[in-house]
Amino acid sequence: MSATPIPTPSSPPPDILRAASMELVVTDLAASRHFYVDVLGLVVTEEDEGAVYLRTHEEFIHHNLVLRQGPVAAAAALSYRVRAPEDLDKAVAFYRELGCRVERRVEGFVAGVGDSVRIEDPLGFPYEFFHDVEHVERLAWRYDLYTPGTLVRLDHFNQVTPDVPRAVRYMEDLGFRVTEDIQDEAGTTYAAWMRRKPTVHDTAMTGGDGPRMHHVAFATHEKHNVLAICDKLGALRMSDRIERGPGRHGVSNAFYLYL
Secondary structure (H helix, E strand, C coil): CCCCCCCCCCCCCCCEEEEEEEEEEECCHHHHHHHHHHHCCCEEEEECCCEEEEECCCCCECCCEEEEECCCCEEEEEEEEECCCHHHHHHHHHHHHCCCEEEEECCCCCCCECCEEEEECCCCCEEEEECCECECCCCCCCHHHCCCCCCCEEEEEEEEECCHHHHHHHHHHCCCEEEEEEECCCCCEEEEEEECCCCCCCEEEEECCCCEEEEEEEECCCHHHHHHHHHHHHHCCCHHHCCEEEEECCCCCCEEEEC
16 A cells, blocks of 8 residues: 555545546447447437447436547546536646646537546546536436336446555545445455445445556446346347346445446
């Protein structure tokens, strides 16, 4: 573990509302589109030859997931929506005081999103903050479009970092609070679940070699929807895509499936 804590900036942090989207660089855009759209059922908001913008059925902003063609698979941005445009100024000041790389684009970095700030945080993760975003049709009542395994919202990120206590202190400075954690008998924290919206977490800090993105999670209404996804993968002879589960987490009590 690092002996050097991340300093607490004197500048106030941006007022984060929730985890909103993730941008993934993929090496085969067509195959990734097939998996997320044809198999998992995410909705295409917009696409071009280099990127696909996807959303869940209950989402009203432009996208929750961006798939972008690139030479090396990577997480390009873990994106949070902030409460007001002024919070972008706060994000710039907060991270510049920490000595982080900061870039702001009034026109946005991706389709559907306006003025945005992207930074590489002190843990090495690529974060994005935005407020202005294009609103789209919310499909919550379009039951004619639902399938047994419908994904209804983006739920959380999971980040792997070698020093969880250091990461937790920094995220608390950013305005997150710990809802649950795993500690040993000496009180050392090995994983922490942290939130801004009123759920168990918007992101989790998990111990390990990093910085790495462990997963991005989408929610269903009920656990039987998760089982329906398993049935669909089996019928499509794609059960080898299942890495773990289905099962139930001890922390958060969530019924899960890792793909």
